[in-house]
Structure formats: structure tokens, C-alpha cells
Amino acid sequence: MFTPPAYLSPSSINTYRECPQKFKFSRIDGLQEPPTWHTHLGTFVHEVLEHFYQVDADDRTLDTARSLATARWKESGWEEHVNGLLKPLGSITDFKKAAFECITNLWQLEDPQQTEIDGMEHEVLAEVDGVAMKGYIDRFIFGDDGKVVIGDYKTGNPPNPRFKSEDEKFFQLLAYALMLEAADQEETSRVQLLYLKLGASHEVTVTPVKLAIARGVIVETKEAIDNACTTESFECNVTKLCDWCHFKPICPAHQ
Numbered sequence: 001m002f003t004p005p006a007y008l009s010p011s012s013i014n015t016y017r018e019c020p021q022k023f024k025f026s027r028i029d030g031l032q033e034p035p036t037w038h039t040h041l042g043t044f045v046h047e048v049l050e051h052f053y054q055v056d057a058d059d060r061t062l063d064t065a066r067s068l069a070t071a072r073w074k075e076s077g078w079e080e081h082v083n084g085l086l087k088p089l090g091s092i093t094d095f096k097k098a099a100f101e102c103i104t105n106l107w108q109l110e111d112p113q114q115t116e117i118d119g120m121e122h123e124v125l126a127e128v129d130g131v132a133m134k135g136y137i138d139r140f141i142f143g144d145d146g147k148v149v150i151g152d153y154k155t156g157n158p159p160n161p162r163f164k165s166e167d168e169k170f171f172q173l174l175a176y177a178l179m180l181e182a183a184d185q186e187e188t189s190r191v192q193l194l195y196l197k198l199g200a201s202h203e204v205t206v207t208p209v210k211l212a213i214a215r216g217v218i219v220e221t222k223e224a225i226d227n228a229c230t231t232e233s234f235e236c237n238v239t240k241l242c243d244w245c246h247f248k249p250i251c252p253a254h255q
């Protein structure tokens with residue numbers, strides 16, 4: 001019998017639903033996936049934007065963003081991180097160009113001088129229908145109605161609608177809305193996926209039905225994980241995505 005993780009996060013729930021065996025490798029066996037070009041790009045851009053929104057509103061210009069990006073690059077040792085990638089998708093210049101394109105596109109999504117962020121990289125610990133959950137919210141803003149707007153920066157492309165429904169696309173943010181409600185009694189009005197690469201925002205109004213669907217996914221997945229731990233049986237979901245799975249060389253389905 002395996003011990004289930006003490007907490008689930010919206011992303012670990014997504015991993016289990018994508019492939020239970022992959023969840024076992026990462027969350028039960030504790031095997032780490034090495035960073036990729038895309039995860040490094042996301043982390044670097046998040047880091048720059050987190051610092052950018054701490055600057056006084058009047059100073060939130062493209063020049064400030066450029067200076068901050070240069071400072072974060074040096075202070076956090078990003079040159080070494082990117083050079084250390086096992087499968088780089090380009091040169092350091094390519095990486096910087098991709099990152100700066102995402103940062104520049106922020107101005108297509110909003111006017112940073114008119115946008116005040118109330119919480120960034122906010123840790124939430126909460127019980128949702130008895131399921132212990134933990135996660136980090138990229139950002140949230142209190143609207144004029146006192147309700148929260150949760151936002152998540154994305155540096156990649158939106159998922160193909162053929163493979164991911166709208167509910168699946170917004171599951172992570174709706175789970176955060178449930179977690180904020182459980183932990184801080186905050187009500188969420190909207191959730192936004194901020195696609196920086198495209199300069200486009202995809203958002204939905206939060207409704208009781210959408211929250212109920214997300215709640216059902218959390219409870220149902222927790223039950224499935226507990227059951228898989230008890231029976232020591234984690235199914236391999238073999239799909240085309242296996243070609244991008246770090247664990248393929250040790251996966252029982254590919255031996």
C-alpha cells in the first residue's frame with residue numbers, strides 16, 4: 001500500500017487525470033522531472049512580472065521591464081540555468097527574445113500603470129470538501145464589487161480544444177477559486193488565463209455550476225488516488241503525449 005500525498009494541487013490533479021502512472025512517478029515515488037526550455041521560460045517571465053508589479057505604477061514602463069529583466073537574469077543566474085538545459089530549443093539569445101516578447105505582450109492585455117495587483121505568488125492551503133489542497137496563485141485582484149479576479153500567466157500556446165475542453169482548461173483556476181473561498185472566505189467573480197505569448201486573455205465568469213464541476217473533479221480524483229494507493233495500481237494512459245513524457249524510458253507500458 002502506498003501513502004497518498006498529504007496535499008493535492010490543481011496541477012497534480014491534472015497530472016493524475018492525464019496519466020495515473022505519471023502521477024505515481026512524480027508524486028508517490030518522488031522522481032523529479034528536469035526543467036525544460038518551456039518551464040524555464042515560464043519561471044523567468046513570472047519572476048520578472050512579479051518584480052515589475054512591485055514598482056510604483058508611474059514607473060511601470062517597457063524600459064523598466066527591460067531593466068528588471070536584465071537584473072533578474074543576472075541575479076538569479078538564468079544564463080547558467082538555460083545553458084544547463086538537457087534539450088535547449090535555441091540559443092541564449094533565442095530564449096531572451098522569447099521571454100521579452102512575452103513581457104512586451106503584457107501591454108496588449110492590460111495597461112500596467114492602471115493595474116494594481118493585490119496578491120502575487122499567493123500560497124493557498126485549504127480543504128475543499130475534505131480534500132487537503134495546496135497551491136500558488138500567480139496573481140489576484142479585488143474588483144470593484146469586492147470579489148476576486150484570479151489570473152494565471154501562460155507563456156505557451158492555449159491547449160488544442162480538440163484535446164482539452166473549456167472546463168478542463170480553466171480547472172486549475174476554478175480550483176483556486178474554491179481554495180480561496182475555503183481558506184479566506186473570498187468569492188471569485190472571474191478567472192483569466194493570460195496568454196503572454198499571444199497577447200490574449202481567455203477568461204470566464206465563475207458560476208456555481210462551474211465551481212460544482214471543479215469540486216466534483218477534486219473529490220473524484222482524490223478518491224481515485226486513494227484507491228490506486230490502496231491497490232498499488234496506477235494505470236498507464238498511453239497516448240501520443242507519451243513521446244513528451246520524461247518517464248517514458250522507465251514506464252512499464254513502454255518496456
Ligand code: SF4
Pocket residue numbers: 019020021022236237238239241242243245246247248251252253254
Ligand atoms: S510514458 Fe505515457 S503511460 Fe508512461 S507514465 Fe508517461 S504518460 Fe504515462
